[in-house]
Amino acid sequence: MAAADRTVPVSRDELRRRAHDVFAGLHGRVLEVGAGEGENLDAFANDVTWTGIEPDEESRRLLNIEARRYGFVEQVLDARCEDLPLPSESFDAVIATLVFCSVTDVEASLAEVMRVLKPGGTLACVEHVQAAKGSARRLIQNAATPISTRWDGNCHWNRDPVSAARAAGFVDEQFERFELATGVPFLPAPCVVYVGVKPN
Numbered sequence: 190m191a192a193a194d195r196t197v198p199v200s201r202d203e204l205r206r207r208a209h210d211v212f213a214g215l216h217g218r219v220l221e222v223g224a225g226e227g228e229n230l231d232a233f234a235n236d237v238t239w240t241g242i243e244p245d246e247e248s249r250r251l252l253n254i255e256a257r258r259y260g261f262v263e264q265v266l267d268a269r270c271e272d273l274p275l276p277s278e279s280f281d282a283v284i285a286t287l288v289f290c291s292v293t294d295v296e297a298s299l300a301e302v303m304r305v306l307k308p309g310g311t312l313a314c315v316e317h318v319q320a321a322k323g324s325a326r327r328l329i330q331n332a333a334t335p336i337s338t339r340w341d342g343n344c345h346w347n348r349d350p351v352s353a354a355r356a357a358g359f360v361d362e363q364f365e366r367f368e369l370a371t372g373v374p375f376l377p378a379p380c381v382v383y384v385g386v387k388p389n
C-alpha cells in the first residue's frame with residue numbers, strides 16, 4: 190500500500206467492531222461462512238435468522254454452544270464455502286470475517302456465495318488483503334504465505350478477495366480500507382470492509 194494510503198492501525202477489537210457495525214444493518218436470513226467460534230453472533234438485529242458453516246470440528250463444537258446461547262438452534266453446519274449444502278437464492282445476506290484468506294478456492298467460494306444469495310442480496314465481509322503492488326509489504330506477504338498457509342490454517346497473506354468478489358459479479362456497495370495492528374512493528378495488515386450486492 191502506498192504511504193498515502195496508510196492509516197493508523199487498529200486493534201482486533203476495533204476490526205470486530207467495524208464488522209459488527211455492518212452486520213447490525215442486515216435483516217432476514219443470514220449465512221455466516223467460516224463462522225469460527227461464534228465471534229459475530231452478538232452483532233445481529235432481532236429479525237435475523239442465522240445459519241453458520243464451519244469445517245473445523247473443534248471450532249464447530251464451540252460455535253454450536255455459542256449459537257444456542259444466542260437462540261440460533263440447530264443451524265450450524267459442517268461445510269466448506271466451496272460447496273454449500275444449501276438451496277440457491279435462499280439467503281438475504283452472506284457474511285464472513287477473516288475467511289477468504291483461508292478457503293481453498295476463493296473463486297469457487299464466491300460463486301457459491303453468489304448462488305445461495307437472493308437477487309439483491311448482500312455479501313458483507315471484513316478481510317485482510319494483499320498490500321499494494323510493488324510495495325515492500327507485498328514482497329513480505331508473498332514470502333510469508335507459504336509459511337502461514339502451512340502453520341496458520343491455510344491463511345494466505347496475499348489474497349485479493351475484493352477483486353474476486355467483483356469478478357464473481359458483486360456490485361460494490363461499501364469498500365473501506367484500514368490497517369490492522371499485528372504486533373510486528375511497521376507491519377500492519379492491510380484490511381477491507383467490503384459489502385457487495387448480487388444484481389437483480
Ligand SMILES: C[S@@+](CC[C@H](N)C(=O)[O-])C[C@H]1O[C@@H](n2cnc3c(N)ncnc32)[C@H](O)[C@@H]1O
Pocket residue numbers: 222223224225226228242243244245248268269270271285286287288291292293294342
Ligand atoms: C481466521 S479464522 C476466522 C474465524 C471467524 N470468522 C472469526 O472472525 O473469528 C478462519 C475460519 O475459516 C474457516 N475455514 C477455513 N477454510 C474454510 C472453507 N473452505 N470454507 C469455510 N470456512 C473455512 C476456518 O475453519 C476458520 O474458522
